[in-house]
Amino acid sequence: MxxxxxxxxxxxxxxxxxxxxxxxxxxxxxxxxxxxxxxxxxxxxxxxxxxxxxxxxxxxxxxxxxxxxxxxxxxxxxxxxxxxxxxxxxxxxxxxxxxxxxxxxxxxxxxxxxxxxxxxxxxxxxxxxxxxxxxxxxxxxxxxxxxxxxxxxxxxxxxxxxxxxxxxxxxxxxxxxxxxxxxxxxxxxxxxxxxxxxxxxxxxxxxxxxxxxxxxxxxxxxxxxxxxxxxxxxxxxxxxxxxxxxxxxxxxxxxxxxxxxMEQPAGTDLDQTVFAGLGLNNKVSSFRYIIQMRDVTIKYGEKVILNKVSWEVKSGECWALRGQNGAGKSTLLSLINGDNPQAYSNDISLFDRKRGSGESIWQIKKNIGFVSPELHQFFPKTQSCLQVVLSGLFDTSGLFRTVTEHQKVLALQWMKAFGIDHLAGKRLSQVPLNMQRLCLLARALIKNPALLILDEPCQGLDHQQRDFFKAMVSTICRTSHNTLVYVSHYLEEIPDVVDHFITLEKGIRI
Structure with missing residues (x-):
């Protein structure tokens, strides 16, 4: 027994x-x-x-x-x-x-x-x-x-x-x-x-x-x-x-x-030849202030999400946004990215223009390259990886217009830089999640925007892909004088180009 x-x-x-x-x-x-x-x-x-x-x-x-x-x-x-x-x-x-x-x-x-x-x-x-x-x-x-x-x-x-x-x-x-x-x-x-x-x-x-x-x-x-x-x-x-x-x-x-x-897999070396063809330039932005917020408060019912937050970001500055889960980081970013209607009831200026002064959401978004776990979560998965990258030129969740041959070549160049050009014809739903994230990162970068908002951009990436992306962001910001707002819970994921920090705790800037 x-x-x-x-x-x-x-x-x-x-x-x-x-x-x-x-x-x-x-x-x-x-x-x-x-x-x-x-x-x-x-x-x-x-x-x-x-x-x-x-x-x-x-x-x-x-x-x-x-x-x-x-x-x-x-x-x-x-x-x-x-x-x-x-x-x-x-x-x-x-x-x-x-x-x-x-x-x-x-x-x-x-x-x-x-x-x-x-x-x-x-x-x-x-x-x-x-x-x-x-x-x-x-x-x-x-x-x-x-x-x-x-x-x-x-x-x-x-x-x-x-x-x-x-x-x-x-x-x-x-x-x-x-x-x-x-x-x-x-x-x-x-x-x-x-x-x-x-x-x-x-x-x-x-x-x-x-x-x-x-x-x-x-x-x-x-x-x-x-x-x-x-x-x-x-x-x-x-x-x-x-x-x-x-x-x-x-x-x-x-x-x-x-x-x-620990070794670097194929496709993650930064090809300087490819990098040179990505449409980057060293032109300094014409904007003086990218972001200006004064005593911004966001509430849903009785729940206060942001409490009198003030923040200024000058053109060319590179910031890290930090805080615990639920601290208000995503809400703060939504005010910048044009996705939160409560921006109109607060004192906010973006790209030297006050919100609610007649500007359209599309005028704001054309200056921004954006990626986040939430965008990845909700992004339609039925289009091809190439279409996903191309949609970044038009700030839409998917491609719904005809593109030029030049735009298509540019998108393929960005995909090649990330080592994902072989996935161009596959639907987003057909590729692994880390490759989906690389597609969305290329989408954020393709138009070389004045402001890059990268919210947990390395989430789901392999260690080597993360290091490659960090190097690419730093090179882009130094070459093109982009303004950067970068969010991560891991200090080792923050690019070395970052030299300004803002921290939220329970909706308050500390």
Whole structure:
């Protein structure tokens, strides 16, 4: 009896045996073997974020296996117990997945949201509140541990329960997605770069949060960077060249021992020849002040988002905007980018012209190149990557007009600079998230605007892509005298050209 009990304890949760995966004619994985046993929590790292993400998709059964087998032992009892209830059941019922992007819907669950909607109070009512969203997510199973009260406490969401989900900051949305995943009361929790978008304080607490989740009986797997592996993750899988290069204990893992985790992949070297053809120039902007704000206050109902914020940015200055999740950073940027109608009721001047003096939104946007996690979230994914980049010339979410051959060549030059010109004909939805982000970065830069607003621009990029982009931004700002407003929770992501800082705390400039 003791031998039988020991065997049951050691039975794997899920295995992959000699798996081969082919997607769109390309082999993604081959000779892939993996064994996940109880008590293990896995960190998946690799030579690219895309490869890590695709492995999670394989574990979930979202990428079909062409050869080999995935065996989900952890779901055996569940499937047997529900075999005769007349409904379709899968081991995926017992997996909760936290993706890099949310998929929030309107209250009637029939429409997606658009980017500017989050700043229009008349549209906010179409979305669920945080509490409504969580209540609609709960799945109760036998011996369920997680409920709404517990996840609100764990992720410190109590103060947000009445807030519309489309008004949440990027970091707040990430916390809500994690809370919703727990309310499925899964056996396995899979997370794709869950720490991205979280402020420093929340990241510091994340390991403790994962420990509490693991103590509740949930086994955890997360795709992450080699530099951000919480202590609770006791196993590390290193992916390289379509399979696992090695699987090691967390205590013995050292990223420096795996040079491919640090080497620069093809397509990220800054080609000076290509760079010279991007339409950049050293012409100094004709504007004296890019931004002038005086005692700006933004409220939604009784909730004060910005409280008497004053800020001046002169032409050619490079600023970093800092603050915790929910500090008001996105709202501040929306006032500059022409997306927030409350700009008209405040003392704001952009490009030496007071808001509300007869200027159109398009006159403002023509001087701005912009990217943010929220723009990425809401950007239409049906157009080609080339069309996405070209749309930056016209400040539209997608391309809806005929372009000249010169404009097309310019867009391809920018894509080549980022190493993504081979994706020009693919739909945005067909390429990995980090490549989508590079398309949107090229879109922001293509018209060499007077003002660059880059909100968490490196989110989802590989380490090497991040360093490349930082170098490119610094070179552009020095060459073309662009004004820069740069947002990041990571100091190492801020380009060295930045020499001014503004910090928000609970809507107040400090």
């Amino acid at each position: 003791q031998e039988i009990a020991a065997h049951k304890i050691l039975q794997p949760l899920i295995t992959a045996q000699d798996v081969k995966v082919i997607k769109e004619g390309q082999t993604i994985f081959e000779n892939l073997n993996f064994n996940w046993v109880p008590g293990e929590n896995w960190a998946i790292v690799g030579s690219s974020n895309a490869l890590n993400s695709q492995f999670l998709q394989v574990m979930m059964g979202r990428l079909p296996v062409s050869q080999g087998r995935i065996h989900a032992y952890f779901a055996t009892d569940y499937l047997a117990m529900n075999a005769d209830d007349g409904k379709f059941h899968s081991y995926r019922d017992l997996i909760a997945y936290v993706s890099p992007q949310h998929h929030f819907k309107s209250k009637n669950n029939t429409q997606d949201f658009y980017y500017q909607q989050r700043f229009n109070s008349s549209d906010v009512g179409e979305a669920l509140t945080v509490l409504e969203y969580l209540k609609a997510t709960v799945i109760t199973r036998d011996r369920s541990y997680w409920n709404v009260e517990r996840v609100l406490d764990l992720f410190q969401l109590e103060k947000l329960i009445d807030k519309s989900i489309i008004t949440l900051s990027n970091g707040e949305s990430r916390r809500l997605m994690l809370a919703a995943a727990l309310l499925r009361n899964p056996s396995l929790l899979l997370m794709d770069n869950p720490m991205v978008g979280l402020d420093r304080e929340t990241r510091a607490q994340f390991g403790k949060i994962l420990a509490i989740i693991a103590q509740s009986g949930i086994s955890i797997m997360m795709a992450t960077s080699p530099q951000e592996i919480p202590d609770i993750m006791n196993r590390v899988g290193i992916l390289h060249e379509k399979t696992f290069y090695e699987q090691v204990n967390r205590s013995t893992f050292n990223a420096n021992n795996f040079t491919f985790l």
